[in-house]
Amino acid sequence: MPDLETRELRYFVAVAEELHFGRAADRLGIAQPPLSRAIRLLEHRLGVQLFERDRRGAVLTDAGRVMLRESRAALDAVEAVARRTRRAGDPNRPLVLVTKAGASHELLQRLLDAQAAEPGATPVDVLLCEVGEQAKLLRDGHADVALMHRPFDDLAGFDTEDLHVEGQIALLPAGHPLAAREQLTLAEVQGVPDLPIARWPRLDGSYPDGPGPEVRTQSQLAQLVALGKTLLVIPASSRAWQWPDHVAVPVVDAPEVTTVLAWPPNGHSPAIAALVRAAAALRSPG
Amino acid sequence: MPDLETRELRYFVAVAEELHFGRAADRLGIAQPPLSRAIRLLEHRLGVQLFERDRRGAVLTDAGRVMLRESRAALDAVEAVARRTRRAGDPNRPLVLVTKAGASHELLQRLLDAQAAEPGATPVDVLLCEVGEQAKLLRDGHADVALMHRPFDDLAGFDTEDLHVEGQIALLPAGHPLAAREQLTLAEVQGVPDLPIARWPRLDGSYPDGPGPEVRTQSQLAQLVALGKTLLVIPASSRAWQWPDHVAVPVVDAPEVTTVLAWPPNGHSPAIAALVRAAAALRSPG
């Protein structure tokens, strides 16, 4: 049985995401018949049915869902080969550190300063991305290390070093009754009917049910808070980007948030190792 | 720039491992000229030199070493797609748990019993492998979960659950002077000139320097111990497979060994989740 080719994986992923052979073929820039044929050959080779063909398109079987998950990981790994190899060929390549736009700059600044102070330190490029994208960028080789937040981010499959632990605060409009409180509980925060908590997309892109507005990016969220449409529970250090007329109140029983440095587990490059050392040194005495 | 195909990765890995185009072509079952061409196209597409061509074959550049590491991971991921998808299509597939041959059966037995006791438990197949192979089998989809040992095994990239912590013992011939002691230290054990400690291969397959015999498998080792050629420092629970005329003495300052359950981080299948729950429950009251 011949091995899978990445082309076949890309074809499968396209169909699995579109659930429609025609649109998937469009997206791939090929015609529909060869795509249908490729998928059926794939099913035949694997001995597994991946789609239930329906008049209205196609739906994934259980095996298809497994394959989709695995295929995405494999394609990221293949992309990472190309990216990391190219970057390794560049003699004075910088490290790429990715972090959420809007997260605290203070910790990052200290980390960069500490690392730059070491002799022969590799320069570090900082890449800002939207919430939840760090893991993908790390996996597909766009970035070398990431600042992430437990328990929010998907840390599966990475090596990590804890940098900082902090509590969370609620961000409220200044005039709101709760804004005068010294502290709040999660129950109180979740029970405010006029300020429902915004909903973030899940890993698969869908949104949980609930009254709050759907939100994809930090800037959307910032705007909604400015409009007084929602409230936020965020790490204390993120207070930096609150609007002038908002108030931060500690939420005493919210889970603690740990800022971690994460990197892909394979073969520690010296540059990454040095950065991790700097990070570890930063934490213990500080 | 077209994406990398797994065929190209396999070609590259073959050459990188053989460091010889002719032998690599042999191994791949193709002729040498197309292989040379494929590699040079690859270098051209990536814009990176991967090999220094020498008369006596080829040697890897720095970028080539990066690519080799990344390629192996990517190929494992692609293989895992096929394996896991096939297995997902099998309606009553068992979970495959891999563990080192020769490790303690006691803990494993308790784990299997605990899991089997739950209603609707998935059957579990046990796969035995040689030292250090678990990680690869887990990565390429041959196994679903593994019993591994920190700090010995390569746990990078897996989710883990600690199961058991224990000290280590030295295994000696019964007649040896140190066999009469109540306990030993690492320094004493390493200083026995007539019983040098055996050497295991590193991750890349090479052996560290030293006086002890080179060893690849548990059975080789068992034989050497039986012959009185070497001594062992091993987790206390592995005492089970000692020969009749050998003696176990605790090594007080040896690092503690943690037995962990490890599994690939992507999308927790219910079956794995149930096994992990059983494992966690096993640990806390026990």
Next chain:
DNA sequence: GCAGCCTAATACCCGGTGGGTATCAGGCCG
């Protein structure tokens, strides 16, 4: 109930490219 559509599947053709064979080129060695 039949016409029209929207889906995926089938039939068939074509060209690019991956692979084979034969050969070349250049150092090391005897």
Next chain:
DNA sequence: CGGCCTGATACCCACCGGGTATTAGGCTGC
């Protein structure tokens, strides 16, 4: 200097991945 062992070049072929045209089968709506 001549064998020889390396990778590189030249050239050819056939396979298969992709395109176009068409079919098949439902659901929808008039």
